[in-house]
Amino acid sequence: MAVSALATACGSSKPPEPVAVSVVQDHHRAAIRLTPGKTIGDALEQAKVTPQEGQVLAAVTHKPVEPNGHAPVLRWNGRTVAASHRIDKAGKLEVIPGRDTPEATEVGERPLAPEGLPNALQYVQYAGVPGVEKVTVGVKSGEVVTRTTITPRSPPTAPPGRWSPSPSTTARTPPTPHRSSPS
Structure with a gap:
């Protein structure tokens, strides 16, 4: 007993056990283990998760056009936290992308x-x-x-002074007069 008290007093205690952290972003889930005292940022890096900023979405196709400045949200065990928050016990980290907005x-x-x-x-x-x-x-x-x-746009027309293939200007063969033969 005296030996363990002496070891504790001298600071030669064994390192803390890693804690289990579940990292969730959309459909991506990662189970990692971290040493207590590490940060939310460390957990994101180890889980290979990058928080996504909100995007301006195209008016028709809704494809991302550019970032809109809405920051992602990090929740540790249901509480909103910063990436610098220290982890001291097991828990769940939810990574929620920034809110998207439609383009003007x-x-x-x-x-x-x-x-x-x-x-x-x-x-x-x-x-x-x-x-x-x-x-x-x-x-x-x-x-x-x-x-x-x-x-509305107007349909094509014939240029002025030029021939047009319309029925009113199409050349017609004049009728041949009937001649009576002398009897």
Whole structure:
């Protein structure tokens, strides 16, 4: 008994036993063991888990466009903690990604391209007049959310002063007069 008291007084005690830590992020789970006194950051590194910052999501496809500044949340046994928090007993570490946000949109008007024509017909007909459409697009992604025609585009027309294959201008063969034969 005197020997164990002396060993304790001299600081030659045996190191603390590692504690079990369960690290959970989405569907990823890792069971690790840490020496008491290590931090939440140490647990994340050992479990190979990287907390994810929130993202700005594209307006239509909802794909990440860029980080939005919403920090991930770390919960140790149900309490929100910092990565510097020291672990002294077994427990569960939940890693919750930062909150995602939809991207901003803007509304504007832009021309509707006239109906195109094959190159072979360009000398015979002009393309129509462009129309105008109102569009809502994602500011960062450029994805079109909504599109409304304000002024419709006009169909192709014949150029002024040129022949057009419309029925009103198609050449017709004049009727042949009937001649009566002399009797």
